[in-house]
Amino acid sequence: MMSDSRVSSVIQEWVSSYPGQPHTHSHTQTLNPTTSNMAGSTNQLTPMDMISYSQSQGLVRGGGEDRVAEQMMGMSYLPYTSPCLSNNSSAGSTNHHQSHINTQQDFSPFLLPTLRAPVTKRSISKDSAEYRMRRERNNIAVRKSRDKARRRILLTQQRAMQLQEENQKLQMRIGQLTQELDTLKHILSQRHQQGTEDGGAGESTL
Amino acid sequence: MMSDSRVSSVIQEWVSSYPGQPHTHSHTQTLNPTTSNMAGSTNQLTPMDMISYSQSQGLVRGGGEDRVAEQMMGMSYLPYTSPCLSNNSSAGSTNHHQSHINTQQDFSPFLLPTLRAPVTKRSISKDSAEYRMRRERNNIAVRKSRDKARRRILLTQQRAMQLQEENQKLQMRIGQLTQELDTLKHILSQRHQQGTEDGGAGESTL
DNA sequence: GCCAATTGCGCAATTC
DNA sequence: TGAATTGCGCAATTGG
Numbered sequence: 001m002m003s004d005s006r007v008s009s010v011i012q013e014w015v016s017s018y019p020g021q022p023h024t025h026s027h028t029q030t031l032n033p034t035t036s037n038m039a040g041s042t043n044q045l046t047p048m049d050m051i052s053y054s055q056s057q058g059l060v061r062g063g064g065e066d067r068v069a070e071q072m073m074g075m076s077y078l079p080y081t082s083p084c085l086s087n088n089s090s091a092g093s094t095n096h097h098q099s100h101i102n103t104q105q106d107f108s109p110f111l112l113p114t115l116r117a118p119v120t121k122r123s124i125s126k127d128s129a130e131y132r133m134r135r136e137r138n139n140i141a142v143r144k145s146r147d148k149a150r151r152r153i154l155l156t157q158q159r160a161m162q163l164q165e166e167n168q169k170l171q172m173r174i175g176q177l178t179q180e181l182d183t184l185k186h187i188l189s190q191r192h193q194q195g196t197e198d199g200g201a202g203e204s205t206l
Numbered sequence: 207m208m209s210d211s212r213v214s215s216v217i218q219e220w221v222s223s224y225p226g227q228p229h230t231h232s233h234t235q236t237l238n239p240t241t242s243n244m245a246g247s248t249n250q251l252t253p254m255d256m257i258s259y260s261q262s263q264g265l266v267r268g269g270g271e272d273r274v275a276e277q278m279m280g281m282s283y284l285p286y287t288s289p290c291l292s293n294n295s296s297a298g299s300t301n302h303h304q305s306h307i308n309t310q311q312d313f314s315p316f317l318l319p320t321l322r323a324p325v326t327k328r329s330i331s332k333d334s335a336e337y338r339m340r341r342e343r344n345n346i347a348v349r350k351s352r353d354k355a356r357r358r359i360l361l362t363q364q365r366a367m368q369l370q371e372e373n374q375k376l377q378m379r380i381g382q383l384t385q386e387l388d389t390l391k392h393i394l395s396q397r398h399q400q401g402t403e404d405g406g407a408g409e410s411t412l
Numbered sequence: 413g414c415c416a417a418t419t420g421c422g423c424a425a426t427t428c
Numbered sequence: 429t430g431a432a433t434t435g436c437g438c439a440a441t442t443g444g
Contacts (some may be wrong), residue, residue: 137431138432160362167372191394
């Protein structure tokens with residue numbers, strides 16, 4: 001109805017900012033054992049949070065495998081000893097040079113008796129001009145993406161505030177209308193009573 | 207206010223999630239969505255940026271110090287040539303673990319007469335157990351913080367949706383009330399007319 | 413000054 | 429193949 005005119009620009013923008021709701025695929029990750037990390041200390045965080053989380057944000061992917069499991073469990077930021085080892089090379093991610101191998105699947109547990117043997121990796125060598133090129137492009141994409149996300153969040157906040165305002169106004173309006181209605185009803189009721197008593201007609205001017 | 211009873215749980219949570227609105231301190235950077243970004247040309251950072259870079263603080267990790275300047279200018283994700291050079295190893299940041307060698311101390315300076323010698327850094331040496339300790343603690347804090355942020359965002363989204371729903375209901379309610387009011391008014395008006403015709407006296411109570 | 417919390421950044425894995 | 433996402437760790441800041 002007339003509501004359209006009430007929606008302000010912020011809302012409009014916001015709407016366009018959510019083309020099609022989060023995917024909610026079936027996430028793929030493997031949540032493999034590695035570093036099961038039972039860490040010990042529990043830590044609160046209702047499981048509920050996780051649910052909605054993974055849903056809206058859509059699949060938690062790749063990144064820190066183990067983390068996934070953790071997060072799924074609602075156990076986030078816990079001590080969490082690094083997957084490979086505590087401090088030495090390429091613990092978590094990082095480890096540039098050697099190669100992209102170890103982080104991900106972390107085959108080491110099985111195939112590498114000693115330490116990782118990054119060797120044998122077809123090195124895209126960080127030196128490679130191409131590598132740098134890719135990295136640079138990705139960095140740009142990342143910045144862009146985050147910028148977008150920030151704006152989206154901002155819009156959502158504004159939208160929420162705006163809706164809240166609107167809501168209050170509507171509530172007020174309802175209050176007015178309700179009161180007015182009560183008044184009229186009361187009047188009618190009296191008239192009716194009068195009419196009944198008098199048997200005649202008593203009307204108001206309103 | 208009096209609206210409390212009407213606000214649903216999601217809202218409640220959301221509210222508590224924003225203790226005190228975005229700080230808006232003296233602002234450090236970003237702050238606003240702007241991104242006005244005159245885009246035009248420019249991008250490329252001036253060598254000037256380098257200065258702030260090496261200066262900052264302990265262990266510079268080469269990361270995106272320069273970025274700061276850019277962002278201050280509202281110039282986001284632009285090309286932006288890497289600080290040290292475009293492709294060489296460990297150029298930007300990264301370098302984490304592998305060895306504290308290259309990044310930090312970077313002995314190479316000996317070989318590179320022209321570049322600054324970051325030496326003279328207070329060595330918190332990445333080897334230091336303390337360093338690792340700090341890092342680990344910070345990593346945990348970071349995860350925690352991000353988790354929190356995610357939940358906050360989610361709450362905001364839910365809140366917005368909920369408010370929208372509520373809004374629709376309120377609008378509907380207003381529609382009903384309005385109609386009802388019109389009906390009553392119409393009735394009263396008719397009776398009044400009748401009363402007038404009859405020559406009766408119509409007064410309103412109230 | 414220390415510490416936790418934030419925040420921007422780049423990396424790498426994954427999705428689209 | 430390349431852009432977009434996203435978790436992660438690092439480092440600089442900020443607020444206590």
